[in-house]
Amino acid sequence: MYFFVNDYNDIGRDDILQALVKASSENNYGYGFDKHSENARKLIKKALANENIDIHFIPGGTGANVLGLACGMQQENSVLAVKTGHIQGHEAGSIEATGIKIETIISPNGKLSLELLKEKFAHFGSEYLTVPKKVYISNTTELGEVYRKKELEEIYNFCKENDLYLFMDGARLAHALASQKCDYNLKDIPNLCDIFYLGGTKNGFLFTEALVIVNDKLKKNFINLQKQKGSLMAKTFVAGIMYETVFAKENGYLETAEIAYKMAETLANGIVNKGFNLAYPFESNQIFVKLDDKDLEKWQEFASFEIMEKENGSNIVRLVTSYRTKKEEVEGFLAKIQDKKLDF
Known part of the structure; x- marks a missing residue:
């Protein structure tokens, strides 16, 4: 057949497996305070050409979405997302379980456009409604589409003008960047959103996503939120080894x-x-x-x-x-x- x-149907890349075996006799500190996690963060910052970002290793995509959308939010806030978005139909209400409502937008495809965002955002303002604070997109989309740079810039500029944060689900971000339809590179991503993640699970890692926080307002007490939501790994060094191995290579990701x-x-x-x-x-x-x-x-x-x-x-x-x-x-x-x- x-x-x-x-x-995400195999255990993982050969270079990652070899690195894990090599480190199998080590003793490491836990919760991300180890040499491998620290080195991985340095390598990712170099690849993204940005030293001012915070990086947290999360076990999987649902956890990354929950944390990426919950951080910096109040209970009256909501998330704007297209109806086909992964958080709407594939995560068992995990976002709503944090007390934050998803306000959906009907799109003719898997993308959010500036026009659709403007139209939806204009509906809010009454005390009867939630207060949108974050916008969710995935790149690639659930339908395999890749955002163009102009589309991302338009959405992000609107978010900044209207006191909204833009979150990019990056479960397949590597696949978006590898597409011939993509007109930007890895270093551009921190300039196109407030928070995103570098997906590993769907890109040859055993598991884990690297959540990258660009906006300083979303960084405060994040590790406490991560622990509360059950996504702070004692053995974070395993994730650190994986990202360290991949990002040590030119074009490794x-x-x-x-x-x-x-x-x-x-x-x-x-x-x-x-x-x-x-x-x-x-x-x-x-x-x-x-x-x-x-x-x-x-x-x-x-x-x-x-x-x-x-x-x-x-x-x-x-x-x-x-x-x-x-x-x-x-x-x-x-x-x-x-x-x-x-x-x-």
Whole structure:
């Protein structure tokens, strides 16, 4: 079976595994006060060309989103996010469990635009409503889209003008940066939002995300909040070793995502050339395809992937590549699927 279910299906990158084995006999301080975590922070700051950021290692994406959105917030505050945003439909109400409401915005795709943000924000001001304080976006989006620099600048400028913080979910940030659609680099990210994270779980790490706080107003007492929400690891040095290993290499953070992108590009082009329609434009390592019931049943005979939803009689399925996806797997899968252009 060809496996295109997700990009977190293996234990981890070989260089990370080797580094962990090498450090297995060490004694380390806990809770992030160890030499590996400290060195990892230095390397990340260098990669981001910013010495004034705070970096915290969080076990997973849900925890990173909870902490990234809860810090600096009051109980009357809310978060603005598109309805397709990961925090809305995939995290079991974890944001609302902090006492902060998500105010959703309907978008024709997975992106938040300046126009949609302006329209939604204009509705607030009454004592009957919440007080928006943060804006949530994910890059890539849930539909695999990549924000362009102009889009991010427009949203961030609006946030700054209206006393809002901008939070970027970076679970697949490496995949956004590896995309040919991306017109900025890693060093630009701290200038485009107040807080974000460098996703590891979906980029070849065993687990963990590196939450980066840019805005000084969000830094105060963060480690206390992290402990309260159950995301302060005693063995943070394990995360430190992983980020230290990857960021010690030139382009280390993006090299895995670049492999995933190349494989996804070949896969997406092959699917289109076979006469199938993409549900959303191809931009990253997530590919969404429209299949009728007959083709869905055929594909399931030789491949594993997610069925996302049914739309106008078509099944929308998602295929995801990772750094472990081989050219032979992609070519083998494409050879198996029927050419719709020859299906009379």
